[in-house]
Amino acid sequence: MSTKVVDLRSDTVTKPSEAMRAAMAGAVVDDDVLGTDPTAHRFEMEMARMLGKDAALFVPSGTMANLISVLVHCDSRGSEVILGHNSHIHIYENGGISTIGGVHPRTVTNNPDGTMDIDKIVAAIRNPDGALCYPTTRLICLENTHGNCGGKCLSVEYTDKVGEVAKNHGLQLHIDGARIFNASVALGVPVDRLVRAADSVSVCLSKGLGAPVGSVIVGSKAFIEKAKILRKTLGGGMRQVGVLCAAAHVAVRDTVGKLADDHRRAKVIAAGLSKIKHLTVDLTSVETNMVFFDTDPQISPGKLCQLLEQRNVLAMAVSSKSVRLVIHYQISDSDVQHVLTCMEEAVEEILSRNAKFEHLTNGATTDSYGN
Amino acid sequence: MSTKVVDLRSDTVTKPSEAMRAAMAAADVDDDVLGTDPTAHRFEAEMARMMGKEAALFVPSGTMANLISVLVHCDTRGSEVILGDNSHMHIYENGGMSTIGGIHPRTVSNNPDGTMDIDKIVAAIRHQGALYYPTTRLICLENTQGNCGGKCLSVEYTDKVGEVAKAHGLKLHIDGARIFNASVALGVPVDRLVRAADSVSVCLSKGLGAPVGSVIVGSKAFIQKAKIARKTLGGGMRQVGVLCAAAHVGVRDTVGKLADDHRRAKVLAVGLKKIKQLTVDLSSVETNMVYFDITDPQISPAKLCQVLEQRNVLAMPVSSKSVRLVIHYQISDSDVQHALTCIEEAVEEILSGNAKFEHLTNGATTNSYGN
Numbered sequence: 001m002s003t004k005v006v007d008l009r010s011d012t013v014t015k016p017s018e019a020m021r022a023a024m025a026g027a028v029v030d031d032d033v034l035g036t037d038p039t040a041h042r043f044e045m046e047m048a049r050m051l052g053k054d055a056a057l058f059v060p061s062g063t064m065a066n067l068i069s070v071l072v073h074c075d076s077r078g079s080e081v082i083l084g085h086n087s088h089i090h091i092y093e094n095g096g097i098s099t100i101g102g103v104h105p106r107t108v109t110n111n112p113d114g115t116m117d118i119d120k121i122v123a124a125i126r127n128p129d130g131a132l133c134y135p136t137t138r139l140i141c142l143e144n145t146h147g148n149c150g151g152k153c154l155s156v157e158y159t160d161k162v163g164e165v166a167k168n169h170g171l172q173l174h175i176d177g178a179r180i181f182n183a184s185v186a187l188g189v190p191v192d193r194l195v196r197a198a199d200s201v202s203v204c205l206s207k208g209l210g211a212p213v214g215s216v217i218v219g220s221k222a223f224i225e226k227a228k229i230l231r232k233t234l235g236g237g238m239r240q241v242g243v244l245c246a247a248a249h250v251a252v253r254d255t256v257g258k259l260a261d262d263h264r265r266a267k268v269i270a271a272g273l274s275k276i277k278h279l280t281v282d283l284t285s286v287e288t289n290m291v292f293f294d295t296d297p298q299i300s301p302g303k304l305c306q307l308l309e310q311r312n313v314l315a316m317a318v319s320s321k322s323v324r325l326v327i328h329y330q331i332s333d334s335d336v337q338h339v340l341t342c343m344e345e346a347v348e349e350i351l352s353r354n355a356k357f358e359h360l361t362n363g364a365t366t367d368s369y370g371n
Numbered sequence: 372m373s374t375k376v377v378d379l380r381s382d383t384v385t386k387p388s389e390a391m392r393a394a395m396a397a398a399d400v401d402d403d404v405l406g407t408d409p410t411a412h413r414f415e416a417e418m419a420r421m422m423g424k425e426a427a428l429f430v431p432s433g434t435m436a437n438l439i440s441v442l443v444h445c446d447t448r449g450s451e452v453i454l455g456d457n458s459h460m461h462i463y464e465n466g467g468m469s470t471i472g473g474i475h476p477r478t479v480s481n482n483p484d485g486t487m488d489i490d491k492i493v494a495a496i497r498h499q500g501a502l503y504y505p506t507t508r509l510i511c512l513e514n515t516q517g518n519c520g521g522k523c524l525s526v527e528y529t530d531k532v533g534e535v536a537k538a539h540g541l542k543l544h545i546d547g548a549r550i551f552n553a554s555v556a557l558g559v560p561v562d563r564l565v566r567a568a569d570s571v572s573v574c575l576s577k578g579l580g581a582p583v584g585s586v587i588v589g590s591k592a593f594i595q596k597a598k599i600a601r602k603t604l605g606g607g608m609r610q611v612g613v614l615c616a617a618a619h620v621g622v623r624d625t626v627g628k629l630a631d632d633h634r635r636a637k638v639l640a641v642g643l644k645k646i647k648q649l650t651v652d653l654s655s656v657e658t659n660m661v662y663f664d665i666t667d668p669q670i671s672p673a674k675l676c677q678v679l680e681q682r683n684v685l686a687m688p689v690s691s692k693s694v695r696l697v698i699h700y701q702i703s704d705s706d707v708q709h710a711l712t713c714i715e716e717a718v719e720e721i722l723s724g725n726a727k728f729e730h731l732t733n734g735a736t737t738n739s740y741g742n
Contacts, residue, residue, distance in 0.1 A: 015400055024392070025392040061609075101471075206608075213610060233470065233471060234606075236435065240576070243582045
């Protein structure tokens with residue numbers, strides 16, 4: 001019996017590789033608040049270059065990356081930002097842009113493919129004539145890949161179009177690109193081209209790329225200068241942060257090239273799941289490293305995940321009838337097969353009503369909660 | 372000629388030791404947002420125990436530790452905090468409690484010894500229910516008090532402020548970035564020293580030498596809320612055990628060395644006093660900080676620090692006539708002697724008119740800026 005835990009709750013669970021650990025231990029560091037940590041500096045320059053922007057800033061999390069970006073773009077009181085109703089920023093970041101930043105959100109419906117209709121975006125932009133009772137729209141946010149919609153890719157054409165809308169209306173464009181490399185790989189579009197229309201992008205290192213901690217924000221020099229101050233204000237100014245940047249640099253170097261395999265394995269899992277009675281998968285909806293599947297009414301996602309946990313397979317129940325699996329590079333082909341086997345067994349066990357249900361112990365929840 | 376840089380700008384410049392690097396590389400980690408990172412969990416439990424509180428939370432910086440603490444204690448709109456007019460929180464944290472947290476500060480004068488007069492604190496507490504007052508909810512102390520020279524607040528004083536807080540239904544937070552320095556200098560166990568406090572922020576990245584981070588300690592209920600505030604601000608890190616491993620080594624290995632830092636600070640102060648153009652108040656050196664004034668108008672702090680930098684000694688000008696030196700465990704006895712020699716030489720060089728002044732390259736500024 002396999003004692004290895006196959007953790008498909010999220011790509012955030014990736015543990016640092018040997019190469020990352022060695023890089024952390026050997027990192028040349030200095031006080032990044034007092035001056036420059038050379039490893040952080042080198043990494044930030046590399047990320048700026050890769051994403052085709054002027055400058056970059058390392059931050060502890062994607063939440064902070066997005067929060068900083070929104071707050072810098074909307075530094076005047078009375079600002080409003082347009083974003084998807086099902087976006088990570090709106091649903092899973094504690095409403096921080098408002099509770100912390102005083103910025104008002106205006107949501108537009110996310111389509112199943114992760115986009116928002118262009119005409120609906122335009123319609124959501126506040127008319128300056130109404131300034132007496134309207135906040136001022138300053139920013140549009142996109143999310144690529146779009147998590148809640150299933151890890152869907154926004155095309156470069158769509159992104160450019162939204163960029164044009166922003167420009168025509170004097171707005172900025174921010175892309176929550178936590179999984180932007182997944183999008184770039186799946187679309188076959190170089191990542192800098194993909195985000196060219198954006199004024200700022202947040203990119204996670206700690207998800208599929210595998211670093212232990214952190215995200216970067218990229219943007220213009222002026223934007224990043226302000227972002228640095230806001231980072232300090234929020235409490236994200238870390239000292240010898242090169243220890244983390246060293247690992248993140250290894251992640252970008254070593255793992256971007258493995259994302260295509262994650263996508264392939266996601267498709268394999270989806271195909272396998274579609275063969276299991278009482279589970280439903282939309283195979284066309286698997287674009288990157290996420291697989292959402294529905295369960296028939298007699299199988300509750302919570303129970304299914306409990307039984308899987310007993311078999312050392314961790315998954316995320318995301319609603320009363322769906323489960324999410326996220327593939328990352330620490331999931332192998334044989335892990336995928338093992339998961340499918342366990343899934344079949346778990347389904348059978350529920351149906352045969354032999355299942356024993358214990359309290360969830362692995363921290364798995366009934367919602368992916370934006371992880 | 373010594374090529375080693377003797378960095379006395381702050382104790383934040385401490386670089387991770389070999390033991391810390393090894394601990395980081397080997398740390399047992401997991402996704403601390405999804406569940407528990409075992410290394411973070413173990414470290415937080417240990418810090419709570421050491422500080423005599425129920426629970427602890429690791430955060431990226433002292434700024435975030437203080438911000439979270441204030442936000443959690445003052446989670447109702449219309450709150451006010453009493454704190455020192457020369458406190459780190461009021462001067463060097465971007466006014467975040469207000470700009471980010473919507474909380475109003477009410478300052479009370481800091482005495483040269485770091486305290487605020489008890490009667491002035493009481494006078495600053497708002498009468499309840501007034502139509503035009505915010506509501507006082509919190510008193511903040513800082514121990515050791517940085518801007519006052521690394522001064523220790525006694526346990527008697529701390530207890531007295533705690534009583535005032537209790538009598539008025541207020542909470543007490545201690546910015547204990549350098550609380551271990553205070554504990555060692557006073558000869559008071561750290562848990563006894565902070566017993567009156569509802570929460571304490573403690574830095575690991577300063578004199579204790581860790582690369583990154585602080586902890587907040589407090590009650591279980593407080594820390595639960597702090598965790599959410601941390602996530603909201605963007606401080607929720609994934610495999611954060613890599614940082615906690617180093618921090619744990621910092622606490623284990625370096626607390627015992629703080630007494631030597633204090634001894635070296637006194638040696639440095641005594642040596643500085645012998646230099647004619649400088650003046651030091653020896654009685655004001657209580658922990659690891661030495662402030663000295665320059666009495667000769669031909670010598671400015673900025674010039675002195677520039678010339679010192681040419682000799683690979685880094686110091687921090689803090690005003691138009693004073694300079695600050697901060698001792699940490701990576702400064703040896705011979706480094707102290709070397710610094711004194713260099714300062715003597717620098718003074719002579721400036722007076723003789725031979726000094727060359729270039730743009731400050733080490734990031735040293737004309738203000739310690741709270742580092």
